[in-house]
Amino acid sequence: MDLLRIDDQFTDEERLVRDTARRFAAERIEPHVADWFEAGTFPVRDLAPALGELGLLGMHLSGYGCPGAGAVAYGIACRELEAADSGVRSFMSVQGSLAMTAIHKYGSEEQKQEWLPRMAAGQALGCFGLTEPDHGSDPANMNTRAKREGSDWVLNGSKMWITNGSVADVAVVWARTDEGVRGFLVPRETRGFTSRDIHKKLSLRASVTSELSLDDVRVPAEAMLPDAAGLRGPLGCLSEARYGIIWGAIGAGRTCYEAAVEYAKTREQFGKPIGAFQLTQEKLAWMEIALGQAGLVALHIGRLKEAGEATPQQVSFGKLTNVRAALDVARSARSVLGANGVTLEYPVIRHMTNLESVLTYEGTQEIHTLVLGQAITGISAYR
Known part of the structure; x- marks a missing residue:
């Protein structure tokens, strides 16, 4: 399709x-x-x-x-x-x-x-400690601190909504120092480093999400990432992750779309498949269009990236529009499936609730909107 x-x-x-x-x-x-x-x-x-x-x-x-x-x-x-x-x-x-x-x-x-x-090889797992309980979209004001003590660094603070946090063998932790934001590699067994899984989620339930706590965590000088100075370090990594979301959201939307098409062909009402009704066909047509446009955006940005020409603003463009498109497809597919759309017998509600998180993480919809606004006007609306 x-x-x-x-x-x-x-x-x-x-x-x-x-x-x-x-x-x-x-x-x-x-x-x-x-x-x-x-x-x-x-x-x-x-x-x-x-x-x-x-x-x-x-x-x-x-x-x-x-x-x-x-x-x-x-x-x-x-x-x-x-x-x-x-x-x-x-x-x-x-x-x-x-x-x-x-x-x-x-x-x-x-x-x-x-x-x-x-x-x-998947033999060691990592996590990325940037987001904090009070600082999500504004990492520049993070509370986690790292101070020199002799040849060591001592880290104090907490990180929130960290995927893989409790299973990671090493955490990449970003902290403020007197010299600006720096990154540190903190092995799981380091004294003072603990994690706690976040439960009662209604989205991304098939995923490990944790809170990290750093209480006088002492690491050697060699634990600091030497070439990451300032926010350009973590933001450069986030741009890589956002690029993957541009493609990933299409997959989630595609699964919802395929479920809706199959259901529309086999579910009968008033003596014929619901796919024979104009309103259902309109929903399916718009789903196809949304996913087709998202696929073109992803492929174009991917080719630009391979040529070394992709910009963070283009990545924001793709992340914003493709996740929105996938979420719209999921919601429309849910309506095609009716009551069956809210059960785990079908994949739609699971993808729909997951995409609510995808819309937020790696930069919220609002932040990416303002990134584009700044690119268009040359004026920053959030600084």
Whole structure:
């Protein structure tokens, strides 16, 4: 149901990535994810090595066991995994585009050698500690602090809504210092570093979400990422993660759309399938259009990224419009399924509630709107 035949624009290698990720999702995730979602669990330790074996963790990075795939190939993998569940793509994104990218881009050679090969293989897990309970969209005013004591650094503060937080072997923690914002690698067993899972979520339930606490956490000078100074460090990683969302949201929307089409063909009312009614066909047509447009946006930004020409503003454009499109598709698909649309027998409500989180994380809808507003007018509305 790709009327624009966007996948025809993929290379043979990109189609292989698509088929590999799609097969993994169909075999390892889709049969179980509704149960994980209902139970609020995610078997990350079981799935991570399998994803690593397929080369899907940090796949856009080069060296240190990373395959060095192109931006479009990485985006396609995000699309196929999020077609199963946003929580799976979130894990892949945090592992590769946030934690591994921070180490790959800003870390010392020793840090890269220590962590990246194991993280690429799924043998070590990472998380990205930026968001705080009182500072989400405004990380410049974070409360977490790092102070020098001799040759060590001592960290105090807390981080909130951290994917993989309680299962991570290493946390990339961003803190304010007298010299500005810096990043630190904090191994899980470090004294004073604790995590607490966040429960009672109604979105991204098949995902580990945690609060991190740092109470006089002492790390050596070598724990600091040497090449990350100021907010450009964490924001550079966030841009990578946002790019993956541009593709991933299409996968979530596609699954909802496919469920709605199949349901419309088989569900009968007034003596014929509901897909024979004009109002239902209008909903399906707009879903196809929304996903087709989102696919073109993702592919275009991906090719720009591969050429080294993509800008953060373009990534904001894609993240904003594609998540909005996917959420609109999910809501419309839910209406096609009627009461069945709110049960976990179908994937629609699960994707719909997940996308409510995707709309917020890695930059809220409002923040990305203002990023575009600044690009258009040259005036910042939030500083």
